[in-house]
Amino acid sequence: MQITRQADYAVRAVRYLAKQGPEKRVATSTVAREMKIPPSFLAKIISQLSIAGLLNTSRGARGGVSLAREPREISLLDVVEAIDGPILLNECVGTNKPCVFEAECLVHPIWVNAQEDLVKRLRQTRFDKLYS
Numbered sequence: 401m402q403i404t405r406q407a408d409y410a411v412r413a414v415r416y417l418a419k420q421g422p423e424k425r426v427a428t429s430t431v432a433r434e435m436k437i438p439p440s441f442l443a444k445i446i447s448q449l450s451i452a453g454l455l456n457t458s459r460g461a462r463g464g465v466s467l468a469r470e471p472r473e474i475s476l477l478d479v480v481e482a483i484d485g486p487i488l489l490n491e492c493v494g495t496n497k498p499c500v501f502e503a504e505c506l507v508h509p510i511w512v513n514a515q516e517d518l519v520k521r522l523r524q525t526r527f528d529k530l531y532s
Contacts, residue, residue, distance in 0.1 A: 407483040409437045410445045414454065414479050418471035418527040425456075425464035445483065452482035470528070477522035487522070489515045 412435045420426055428446060432439040446465055449455040456468045467474065481487065490511045492499040502508060 403480060404484050406445060407480045409441060410449060410479050410483045411476065413437060413442065413445060414474060414527055415530050417467050419531040422467045422470050425458065425466045427464045431465065449482055454478060454482060472526050472528040474527045475523050476525040477519060480522060487515060487519050
């Protein structure tokens, strides 16, 4: 499993906005420049994060983008799943359908535990702790 480039860019953009403060609006061109994100790619990311309720956007001369919630209320999991969808290490972990190999599969519990650990760590990591 690998976090997509789009999710990585989203994390960088939210981290930048968290550092600016929850009330401050920033031009998307500034975010793109400061975080080295291609502007056209950032537009799609901002749209997805806005739909997920993580960012507020406004147009016009005084427009820009800002966090929709306090940085302490936004987790890495929120951002990654807003872009990539639910974390899924193996399809047998995330479905309610029984796996045909379940009876003899010794790896399944390892996949389950690894996914639970990863999701827990991402959920516990908040953006107020990701800038200094």
